[in-house]
Amino acid sequence: MSETLPALYERRVAEGTLDADPAQRETLPEFERIREELAKPRKGGLFRKAPPPPKGLYLWGGVGRGKSMLMDLFVETLEVPARRVHFHAFMQEIQSGVHAERQKGTEDPIRPVARKVSDAVRVLAFDEMQITDIADAMIVGRLFEQLVAAGCVVVTTSNRVPDDLYKDGLNRQLFLPFIDHIKDTMVVKELAAARDYRQDRLAGTDTYFTPNGPEAREAIEAVWQRLSDGREEPLELRVQGRTLALPRFSNGVARARFYDLCGRMLGPADYLKLAETVRVLILEDVPQLSRQNFNEAKRFVTLIDALYEARTRLIMSAAAAPEYLYVEGVGAFEFDRTASRLREMQSEGWGS
Template sequence: MMKKMTKKMIGEHRVARRSFSTGPVAAAYKLKVDAGEVRRDNAQIALAAKFDALHESLASLPPVPVRADDPTQSNCKSSSPLLLARPMASAQSLLRKKLHLWSFGPPPRGMYIHGPVGVGKSFLMDLFYASVTGADDDSCCNNDSHSQKHATITKRRVHFHEFMLDVHHRIFVYNQKHPRSDAIPIIAHQLAQEAQLLCFDEFQVTDVADAMILKRLFLLLLDNNVVVVVTSNRPPDALYEGGINRSLFLPFIDMLKDTSDIISMEDSPKDYRLETRADGQSYFWSNKDVHGDNTSYNKIQAQLEEMFGGTASTTEAESIPVLFGRSVQVARLNDRCAWFDFCELCDQALGAADYISLCDRFSVLILDRVPQLDANRLNEARRFVTLIDACYESRTRLVLAAQVPLDELFVDFEAQVQSSDGDEELIVNDKGGNSSSFATTMIRTKEGEYYEWSATGLVGVSLAQLSSANDLAFSFRRAASRLVEMGGKEWGRQ
């Protein structure tokens, strides 16, 4: 009996050893498990092994091709370099591509990882990113050597919101100087020179302009030998689902599936963020009338005053610069903290660029009078989710004073198109929106009754917003999960 048990134990030990690959990502993950920082998860172990395989293949990554027709380069002296250099550049590019294939082979396939919130997608991607040795600054854009494999490569890890802002800003700046030229090939080459490994977190497509840019940009990045790693809550086939002119975006989805390993973590429904102890005093709520005289609300305000710093505040407003020459105004602030009402940040026409600038300026943001968010507040909810993402990525502490508990902050809803007698209707369960000019918007109440909601004076869902509405409903779960993690006592930056 003892002999059999010993063999069994040896067998289990061998299985346990085989369950971890020997690469740097799996090794880093094992250290986290052994230290008790994370719980061992089979899906995460499998993903770590795939990252290790990609890590090994990066050693044969071809260099970025040299582009002779970039008018932004200082050595371009012609007033119209795009027009003059294109024939020669095309021939040189073809020759270089052949030489690269002979010397290095094709670039490694990218990775597209999708699954529910909190299952470890971003966590494993960050372990992989940290394991890749970055090139020195002096060699970031030096791609003249084709005879040696890269010991180091340039890399960039970025939230998808921030990446698209960067791309739009580059297009804006380029078009100011070259209004008749095509900016996308130049920008793709610039991005490739800056980073041969691009890691995107929270990849999503809700805007037709982004959809059209991405289709071309990603193809050009691949032509420049850039490896792309993506995490997303949606599988590729669900990207931009229901969006305007989606048929024009479908080739991008096909390209993603052809050039990337699609990895699903849909069978890992556990949200590990919810195990975080939210003891960092970042979420307060009172269900009383905030304008009335009630003890709960007054106590919360006193706590916020203490966190803000009391008499350390300044009475002078500050204008925070934002991309594209804009600015966002902050009325109540001190050196480390800014205090807003919900309506100041989420009822106004603000976006990711504004929130990122605020996070760059302040380590703590206080947001007061946060309402319950549902399909009746789509625009405000979308901005609020974007604000949470910006704070999460920058590790900015977000302190919320809300009118409902955290588990009631986001109300689930589902938007769908239904056809009846040739007419298309947008149905929003429980809550509603406004009519588009091409369809009737019907609202279904909790009692099951239907009625038409006019577009006049109401902000909400239209048929053209179907994709972004459903994406927002999906994003609610990610935002709620992140708020729990961000409520941890150790969350934030110094």
């Protein structure tokens, strides 16, 4: 028998790798309930249907409260096939699968896609469920119904209560049955931890490194390891029919180079999608800006505006301090506002 989740949590606290938190401890029984149920043998048979899966868990709360860490521990204790994946990455796969089924002329393209998932795992553990895409909104309800009907347990984290999912979205009335489905098939629980552990990890850490070079790269790598715990995956975001690729992503933290985001033909919609999806952006190798790279500079200003308005945490390496990044050429005067925002975004507690 595998270690129980409360036992694993307390062992990590005793080892000093976790700080004990009352609100986190309060959520452990919900995870453990699911683990215990899944550890029991399934008693279905030729003429007897297997019992329905235990209710899943929808764990919501503020950024950095430990939701992803608890999910990691939960998956570690499971003895059944499970998949841990960021919600956006999962829905990207589902959309691709549904598109392929439509190309084949499948009458109900969601069904075979859901079956492929449910045949492979008994637990789907999602990070950061949020619905911002009309295509996701139209698919996710039927997809989850079929997954649960096939015996899958869904456990997810989110920064918002179910009733706020897809808020003000197009045709939201068609999405409302999915919110009811969440409440019927999952226990909804708030993680009301007082501390922001992600901010704690950055406390006392520089978030702006200059000049570009080996020292800045080494410092950025150290921050990335601290925030990602060494785990990463690519993430693709759909924006108005295009794909915005983030090469390195982990637990709400994205890492990209300047030319990944500002050297391509991206616009405000791309940066807004990025800002609402990630909680921390690590942006590397921002060069000196001038009339020679005016288009890239304009995109950089738009990116910083989107991150600022969304209060996304920014960690950055650049050729110069904010005030000296763009000192000559058209737009240099207007860049003063961007420099000011970059300074503000370095302040203690930004993004909390």
